[in-house]
Structure formats: C-alpha cells, structure tokens
Amino acid sequence: MNQRFVVRRVGRRDLDRILEIEAASFGADAYDRNLFAEYTHKCGGLFLVAELGTKVCAYSIAAISPGRPGKRAELISMAVAPAFRRKGAASALMDSTLRRLRRRGVARIALMVKVTNQRARDFYAKYGFRKLRRVAGYYEDGADGLSLAKDLGQKVGQAGYPLGPPANS
Ligand SMILES: CC(C)(COP(=O)(O)OP(=O)(O)OC[C@H]1O[C@@H](n2cnc3c(N)ncnc32)[C@H](O)[C@@H]1OP(=O)(O)O)[C@@H](O)C(=O)NCCC(=O)NCCS
Numbered sequence: 001m002n003q004r005f006v007v008r009r010v011g012r013r014d015l016d017r018i019l020e021i022e023a024a025s026f027g028a029d030a031y032d033r034n035l036f037a038e039y040t041h042k043c044g045g046l047f048l049v050a051e052l053g054t055k056v057c058a059y060s061i062a063a064i065s066p067g068r069p070g071k072r073a074e075l076i077s078m079a080v081a082p083a084f085r086r087k088g089a090a091s092a093l094m095d096s097t098l099r100r101l102r103r104r105g106v107a108r109i110a111l112m113v114k115v116t117n118q119r120a121r122d123f124y125a126k127y128g129f130r131k132l133r134r135v136a137g138y139y140e141d142g143a144d145g146l147s148l149a150k151d152l153g154q155k156v157g158q159a160g161y162p163l164g165p166p167a168n169s
Contacts, residue, residue, distance in 0.1 A: 005050040005092040010040055010059065014049050017056045025079035029140065039063075039076065046073070048096055050080075050089045057084035060093040064106060073101050075111035094127055102152050110149040114139055124148055 010018070015036055022030040039047050039061050046062040058080040065072045075097070080089045101109060113120050115134065129148040138145030 003052055003087045003089075005052055005057065005087075005089050007048050007050050007092050007096040009045055010047040010049050012037075012040065014056055014059075015040075018049070018059050021056075021059060021079050021081045024082055031077065043076070046097065046100060048093055050092050052084065052089075057081050058089040058093055060090070060097055062097050062101065062109065064101075064104065071105075071107055073106045073109045075109055090123055098152065102154065105154065106152055107154045108149055108151050110147065112138060112145045112147055115144040115146050121146070124150075 015033060018036055019030075019033060022036075043061050043063050046064070048060050049056045050058040058078070060078040061076040062073050063076055065074060078090060078093060098109070110132070111124070111129070112135070113124060115121075127150060129150045132147040132149050135145040135147060137143075
C-alpha cells in the first residue's frame with residue numbers, strides 16, 4: 001500500500017543517509033560522496049529526497065541538459081532504501097520531478113537503465129518511458145544499458161524552447 005511520502009529538496013545533512021541508500025541499492029556501482037555533493041550544487045531543485053516522518057527513504061536526481069535550456073532533462077539516478085520499496089516512494093519522487101520539469105518547460109526526460117534491472121524497467125514502463133536504443137557494454141560490469149525517454153506533453157518551439165507561458169520557477 002502506498003504511504004504518504006513527503007518530497008523535498010536535498011540538503012547537505014541528508015548526504016550520510018543517501019550514501020547508505022546508495023550502497024544498499026547499487027553495491028560496487030554506488031556513487032561516492034563527492035559526486036553527490038557535486039549534484040547538490042549542480043542539480044539544485046531537481047535533487048530530491050522522499051521522507052516518511054523524519055526518515056529519508058529515497059532520493060532522485062535529475063538535471064536539465066546544458067546547452068538546451070528548457071528542452072531536455074536526464075534522470076541521473078534514483079534509489080529507494082530496501083525496507084521502503086514498493087510503497088510508492090519512487091512514484092512520489094517521479095511525480096514531483098515531472099511536475100518540476102514541466103514547470104521549467106522541459107519537453108522530454110531521458111535515462112539509462114541496466115538491461116538486467118527488471119524492477120526499475122517495470123517502474124519506468126509504468127510511467128510511460130519508451131525504449132530509444134540498447135547500448136552494448138554501457139556499465140562497468142559489461143552489462144548493456146537501455147536508453148529510455150518520456151515526452152512531457154509540451155510542444156517545443158522553433159528555437160528549442162517550449163511554446164506557452166514562461167516557467168515561473
Ligand atoms: C526501482 C525502484 C526505484 C522502485 O522504487 P519503489 O519505491 O519500490 O517503486 P514504487 O513503489 O513507487 O512502484 C511504482 C510501480 O513501479 C513498478 N515496480 C516497482 N517495483 C517493482 C518490482 N519489484 N517488481 C515489479 N514492478 C515494480 C510497479 O508497477 C509499481 O506499481 P505497483 O506497486 O502499484 O504495482 C526501487 O526498486 C529501487 O530503488 N531499486 C534499486 C535502485 C535502482 O534500481 N534504481 C533505478 C536505477 S535506473
């Protein structure tokens with residue numbers, strides 16, 4: 001059953017807990033502290049955590065692609081602490097990320113997922129991500145990656161910017 005996760009922007013105080021979630025989720029492939037610290041600076045309001053009470057249960061990081069403002073974004077990473085999976089934490093993060101990207105006028109979000117990561121593939125399929133291509137040997141362990149994307153229902157103008165009112169945040 002889905003629980004009431006509160007989604008908010010990451011803070012420096014969250015990094016220890018995020019590293020725990022990361023190690024439990026990705027093992028040898030886990031990102032390190034320096035990379036997360038860099039993302040807190042670079043990704044600002046698109047590096048999010050989901051809390052239940054005061055416990056951080058999950059994180060996600062998205063970034064708007066440089067050089068094409070307002071057009072495309074990438075989901076860099078997402079993970080839920082094992083004890084909190086299948087309770088709607090990733091959905092709460094994805095819903096918030098998609099809302100934030102639409103507000104910024106982003107027209108498409110893309111990501112890469114390991115071909116063997118079936119639960120993540122099921123999750124992204126539920127959100128309507130579609131397969132763009134398979135990238136042989138993308139991961140360090142030699143596994144292939146699947147490049148997925150989802151259109152956010154915003155028309156892109158000739159200059160590459162969305163049509164309609166400007167983003168307000
Ligand atoms: C993939 C992951 C982020 C999903 O997080 P979650 O909080 O468990 O997902 P949710 O509870 O929001 O699930 C939403 C939907 O995704 C799909 N889904 C999620 N986990 C699934 C699983 N284990 N098996 C099948 N479908 C699954 C289901 O459609 C689910 O809806 P339902 O519960 O109503 O059937 C989580 O399993 C995780 O952190 N995995 C390890 C890290 C990882 O692989 N990250 C993605 C890297 S690309």
